[in-house]
Amino acid sequence: MSTWLIKGVAPYGGDPVDLLVADGVIAEGSAAGAQVLDAAGLVALPGLVDLHTHLREPGREDAETVQTGSRAAALGGYTAVHAMANTDPVADTAGVVEQVWRLGREAGLVDVRPVGAVTVGLRGERLAELGAMADSAARVRVFSDDGMAVHDPQLMRRALEYVKAFGGVVAQHAEEPRLTEGAQMNEGVVAARLGLTGWPAAAEEAMIARDVLLAAHVGSRLHVCHVSTAGSVDILRWAKAKGTRVTAEVTPHHLLLTDDLAATYDPVYKVNPPLRTAQDVAALRAGLADGTIDAIATDHAPHALEDKETEWGAARPGMLGLETALSVAVLAMRETGLLDWRGLAERMSAAPARIGGLPAPGLVVGAPASLTLVDPAARWTPDPAASASRSRNTPYAGRELPARVVATFLRGEPTVLDGKATR
Amino acid sequence: MKHLLSAGDLSRDEALTVLDTAVRMDEALAGREVKKLPTLRGRTVVNLFFEDSTRTRISFELAAKRLSADVVTFSAKGSSVSKGESLKDTALTLEAMGADAVVCRHAMSGAPHRLAGWVRGSVLNAGDGTHEHPTQALLDAYTMRRRLGRVDGLRVAIVGDVLHSRVARSNVLLLHTLGAEVTLVAPPTLLPVGVAEWPAAVSYDLDATLPKADVVMMLRVQRERMGQAYFPSEREYSRRYGLDRHRMGLLPDDAIVMHPGPMNRGMEIAAEVADDPRRSTIVEQVSNGVSVRMAVLYLLLGGAQ
């Protein structure tokens, strides 16, 4: 194992220190023989943890693989990602989750934590073998039918109850399907003008309202994926005030982009849940700042070119997110004064780790040296062709973003140095 | 003008130029045995119809042929499009063939916008999904001007399935640009959320609107909508929002009745209203369509590119 001395780095943007990394942990004592990394001007954050990543393997290796997605994650400052279950085959058995977990270990760039499907084949009909996935080598703790909601209220109640046995959590993609049939974008002024079928905010809010009531009733944890509306923030705030054990995530794109981008009819802006209005963006930022929303999660959703270079209505929803998440978070939350570096670290590392059942990350002596170094002064413009992802569907092409990951360490080993992946 | 994708792209002056040019086209062909002008000789116009619409396709074909353009018509059925070729591939094929203009009809909103990003020629939206149908709005405005002498200041009621109507969207934008006052009349289920932001008034009451309308434009209502609970029954729809002879009597004396076609006789419009020789402009709209489309093709292709 290599030993590194990270010189002059500012943990959480505070006073510069020298960080010694030895034997995979943050260490004290002699730096003799250590490789030196001059980190003057850089900010150190604990390694970022993503609760919501689509790695597409198995099934759509043309769009992303565990290997390419892991590299994109490391370049974005992540040391752990939760790989969503909507692969082909669906990750609804111990066999599939173990395969994804093993591919993650082989790639060795981030900890790949498989998410298990709640229901067999994501069909919403009967529970998948949740316990078997929890007991597998992948030690699954987060279960989600993401892409679809667990629509049947009885099935949702049972799932919430059942995962208590092994400390699991159900992460719900909150979408009332009858209200979103054929939906293409946020229902509102822009959709009305563009003639695209609307996805009403109420379809998300109604499902969240139902689920927080169910979770409170059975005393279970609930996690809400990609919250996108102001009304959802209100419901979550109400539920948390009542003591319901609910957590929630918001994506970087919902913190920055709005539905008027659909006017280009370029499906790079098509995503589910859809981009909403400026008022929603403001409410999401406020909810993230005050802790109503716990975490930022990317919903990194790679898609092959032929699934995006189409008519809006024929395109698959989803955006890349891993490589740009921190920059977008800095733009939306830090440059607006809503969160400082410590606040960002809580929402992009500590909170998602807690929700996913991972050890608490930290920049303290003895903690695993999983961390990322960020140049806060850098400005950069994402270039889809330069992405480490196998796909190109970033909505930020040509848009200048602040802050750039310079290096990432996973348990003491560099996965990114000088802004380049080490493997 | 490079493309015509939305009626909202036209300034007042541009819209008036189209209407004036259509008048000249009419004049140039009036009374002639050979209805053909040499204007667009050597230009290639591709009609790309991903959705069946005999009426619009023939209208564009005739317009292009009367201006001596070479016309190629691609219907989705039987072409490579139905064999899974993507819009992008089709666009690149057209590009390789050197199309000067592509007239695009598509079931998905925004498809012509995408096409415009992939081809060098002009793209003309001939109806996209539930978005727009700008040449229909232009021919409607042309018809109003011919019948009533002006568009500015006209009170136009657009009645029916506004939610799913590309004709309504284009008409609201164009008529507003040209200074008409538009009132949308529909059951609340068939109006889009966000309609309050449109430059139009909204009413649920047809009977109250008709006495104050110079033009009433009836939109086609698809019977399938009933299954999706937009309204309880055909009968109830036609009772509340259909234009029958009795309702036609509520209109001011010189008001006209329009319909973009195809009509559901007995549903949104009674046969005797559709065939009323004094008020109905429905047949005229079809012939005006050719003149307006000639005008648009001329303005898109009649100069240096």
Added chain:
Amino acid sequence: MSRALLDAPDVARVVDRIAHQILEKTDGATDTVVLGIPTRGVPLARRLAARVHAFEGVEVPVGVLDVTLHRDDLRLRGVRALESTVEPPGGVEGKLVVLVDDVLYSGRTVRAALDALRDLGRPRAVQLAVLVDRGHRELPIRADYVGKNVPTSQAENVRVLLAETDGRDAVLLERQEVAAR
């Protein structure tokens, strides 16, 4: 840079002369109509008709012939606005038609006019009157009545101003500044 080729009195004299010539060559303007080609051919046609009437008391019907839809050089410029074609009272069938334009240059406008004229009917004969012939013909076309022959280079531009359209009468020879530089 521009230089006056004709001033207002010159223009009036030239119009008078052409009117006289028309009377001579058309047997007193019997069965004759004048058709102006927009833009400036139209007021010129009206003036010619008015002068013919003043000299001999003959009414010469005036029409307007827009040739744009028949041009073969549309691609060389931006889109041109269309003008109304107005048939002269009595039509053109069997008449002697005098086409009137301001400047004769390549001859393409006249060619388009001959095509456009065919749509109005079959005249007995067609003649051409222009205020200025500046040469550089690209087609075998010549004018029957010429106000002034002006040898020009292609870098020059002949601009006709008429009171009806421009507020005053004059013919100017302009150097195309951009091309010259």
